Amino acid sequence: MNTPPTPLMLHSFPHAILHVDGDAFFTSVEQALNPDLRGKPCVTGKERGIIACASYEAKSRGVKRGVSLWDARKLCPDLVVLPSDYETYSLMSKRMFEIMRRFTPEVEEYSIDEGFADITGMRSYFRKSYPDIARDLQQTIHRELDLTVSIGLSLTKSLAKIASDYRKPHGLTAVPGNRIHEFLPRIPTADVWGLGRNRVALLAKFGVNTAWDYINRPEPWIRKLLHKPGAEMWQELRGNMVMPLDKELQRPEASISKSKTFSAPSDDPDFMYAKLVRNLESACIKLRRHHLRAKEIHVSLRTKDYTEAAAGARLSRTFQNAHDVIPVIRELYAQLYRLGTTYRATGVVLVGLSDDRQYQYSLFEDPLKIEKIRSLGKTTDLLQKRFGKHTIYLGTGLYIAKAPQHERDTPVWRKLHRLPGETVRKHIRIPLLNMTV
Amino acid sequence: MPRQINIQEKIRQLRAFYRAEGRAPSFGEMARLFGYASKYAVYGPVRRLVELGYLRHTSQGKVAFTSKITASIPALGSIQAGFPSPAEEELLDTISLDEFLVRRPEATYLLTVSGDSMQDAGIQPGDMVLVEKGENPKHNDIVIAQVDGEWTLKYYGKDREGIYLDPANARYSRIRPARTLQIGGIVRAVIRKYA
Numbered sequence: 001m002n003t004p005p006t007p008l009m010l011h012s013f014p015h016a017i018l019h020v021d022g023d024a025f026f027t028s029v030e031q032a033l034n035p036d037l038r039g040k041p042c043v044t045g046k047e048r049g050i051i052a053c054a055s056y057e058a059k060s061r062g063v064k065r066g067v068s069l070w071d072a073r074k075l076c077p078d079l080v081v082l083p084s085d086y087e088t089y090s091l092m093s094k095r096m097f098e099i100m101r102r103f104t105p106e107v108e109e110y111s112i113d114e115g116f117a118d119i120t121g122m123r124s125y126f127r128k129s130y131p132d133i134a135r136d137l138q139q140t141i142h143r144e145l146d147l148t149v150s151i152g153l154s155l156t157k158s159l160a161k162i163a164s165d166y167r168k169p170h171g172l173t174a175v176p177g178n179r180i181h182e183f184l185p186r187i188p189t190a191d192v193w194g195l196g197r198n199r200v201a202l203l204a205k206f207g208v209n210t211a212w213d214y215i216n217r218p219e220p221w222i223r224k225l226l227h228k229p230g231a232e233m234w235q236e237l238r239g240n241m242v243m244p245l246d247k248e249l250q251r252p253e254a255s256i257s258k259s260k261t262f263s264a265p266s267d268d269p270d271f272m273y274a275k276l277v278r279n280l281e282s283a284c285i286k287l288r289r290h291h292l293r294a295k296e297i298h299v300s301l302r303t304k305d306y307t308e309a310a311a312g313a314r315l316s317r318t319f320q321n322a323h324d325v326i327p328v329i330r331e332l333y334a335q336l337y338r339l340g341t342t343y344r345a346t347g348v349v350l351v352g353l354s355d356d357r358q359y360q361y362s363l364f365e366d367p368l369k370i371e372k373i374r375s376l377g378k379t380t381d382l383l384q385k386r387f388g389k390h391t392i393y394l395g396t397g398l399y400i401a402k403a404p405q406h407e408r409d410t411p412v413w414r415k416l417h418r419l420p421g422e423t424v425r426k427h428i429r430i431p432l433l434n435m436t437v
Numbered sequence: 438m439p440r441q442i443n444i445q446e447k448i449r450q451l452r453a454f455y456r457a458e459g460r461a462p463s464f465g466e467m468a469r470l471f472g473y474a475s476k477y478a479v480y481g482p483v484r485r486l487v488e489l490g491y492l493r494h495t496s497q498g499k500v501a502f503t504s505k506i507t508a509s510i511p512a513l514g515s516i517q518a519g520f521p522s523p524a525e526e527e528l529l530d531t532i533s534l535d536e537f538l539v540r541r542p543e544a545t546y547l548l549t550v551s552g553d554s555m556q557d558a559g560i561q562p563g564d565m566v567l568v569e570k571g572e573n574p575k576h577n578d579i580v581i582a583q584v585d586g587e588w589t590l591k592y593y594g595k596d597r598e599g600i601y602l603d604p605a606n607a608r609y610s611r612i613r614p615a616r617t618l619q620i621g622g623i624v625r626a627v628i629r630k631y632a
Contacts, residue, residue, distance in 0.1 A: 433568060436588060
């Protein structure tokens with residue numbers, strides 16, 4: 001569309017929403033805690049053989065997220081490859097959100113490395129302009145966490161998210177309402193949050209190539225083409241807030257979930273079922289460790305192209321041993337598995353948790369059998385404590401051995417440096433600096 | 438006759454929840470915690486607990502714990518209903534070792550010491566130090582610093598010639614950075630744990 005850009009509104013910030021995005025978060029955390037890694041090209045994801053995060057040094061050498069390690073090493077022979085230390089990343093992520101909460105109570109933890117903050121009205125409180133508050137936040141995170149973040153400041157979540165992506169790393173981009181018309185013509189539709197490859201291609205067929213083209217189409221036209229989400233995006237890009245912040249802390253309702261991505265995608269039904277049962281066993285180990293029982297089980301399979309199928313069941317009585325659920329999980333698996341499809345991950349989620357120590361037998365149960373299974377669980381746990389996790393497992397687990405093994409047995413640095421009194425399960429909630437003084 | 442509310446039991450349940458979750462429960466979670474079928478039933482005990490100063494309302498219409506719940510009190514045995522025991526009263530103003538040692542939780546890191554350059558300051562190899570990032574050191578603060586590419590643990594000082602770093606060990610001498618100096622953090626506490 002060749003509409004000459006004219007302002008959409010005269011106000012600067014009727015709302016002030018920040019999007020805070022950690023720059024190469026995982027590798028930046030590694031570099032913050034281990035100064036030896038600073039300035040070096042590093043990546044995480046050693047345990048999967050695929051790059052989960054690449055530092056800016058690595059990115060400048062052409063190493064990107066999602067590339068296999070083997071390909072990456074060809075591009076960059078001196079690449080530092082680290083196993084993912086999610087515990088430490090989560091600790092640092094929590095700290096980032098805590099710092100954001102110093103500036104406003106309205107914070108949405110969108111994912112481990114990005115979040116939104118509503119700072120509307122905080123100008124008079126801090127006696128600073130909105131961009132200055134944003135800069136302050138950015139500097140505080142940098143000083144205290146040694147991490148850089150890129151921040152977008154605008155009127156809605158969608159605009160702020162595009163803005164944070166505009167200058168990276170360590171960028172700050174403010175798009176006030178009276179400048180939206182200058183900003184959006186520079187944004188290709190592919191950079192709009194929520195417009196995937198297919199929608200971008202569809203829009204291009206109608207000559208809509210930039211976010212500016214998008215908002216200059218009439219709303220009903222967009223609604224007809226892309227339905228409600230598209231229409232909401234249309235409003236958001238025009239500076240009208242329709243997607244409020246989700247301020248609930250991202251603490252899931254009490255549940256235990258275990259999922260594992262295969263080292264290589266597989267279409268072998270026996271192997272996948274074995275992996276699924278292995279996840280169930282891991283989840284049950286955790287249940288027993290916390291003296292819990294579960295009532296519901298959910299099973300999910302993720303295909304090679306990242307679509308997910310899931311099914312769940314509520315059991316007639318609570319359980320804490322894999323044995324009790326095997327018939328159920330077999331049925332759920334049969335429901336979900338499609339012959340000839342290649343999958344990359346299986347997962348199990350247990351919900352409806354209750355305290356095992358208050359467990360009461362119901363009238364129709366066989367207490368003897370229950371006690372037998374209970375003591376089986378105890379013995380399994382005892383053996384695993386002495387000889388390692390999954391020393392003893394259900395017979396289906398034998399299929400797992402068929403999978404090719406990769407070079408991925410390097411534990412994370414933090415695991416090799418346990419402090420006195422820390423156990424395999426419980427660690428101090430403070431990040432450990434990796435430097436020699 | 439109105440239902441009797443066992444308020445001490447509710448307090449115990451809330452403390453247990455706080456210990457497990459580290460936050461205040463929602464009304465829905467409280468209903469489950471107290472074994473009520475309806476969220477509405479929670480309002481009674483909540484009002485009572487607010488009157489007694491165990492809970493307070495936040496601006497977002499939720500409830501938050503006061504220090505009467507969050508103070509790190511171990512189980513103190515059974516408590517007579519009605520009045521808190523004097524022992525409990527005395528413990529209300531206590532803080533945990535965590536709060537005692539860590540002033541700014543978001544900026545604090547642990548570091549295991551390997552060298553002996555600060556041994557006369559009581560920091561031995563193998564000790565852990567709590568390092569705080571993000572503030573400018575003052576004279577005689579113990580800092581971790583990178584001097585000309587090497588990381589070290591030293592006293593921080595400043596005189597007319599500029600910044601210097603002093604060891605606490607006669608076998609080492611004062612360092613003045615020749616090219617670069619970067620402060621990695623200030624040591625706020627030393628922890629030595631005997632196995």
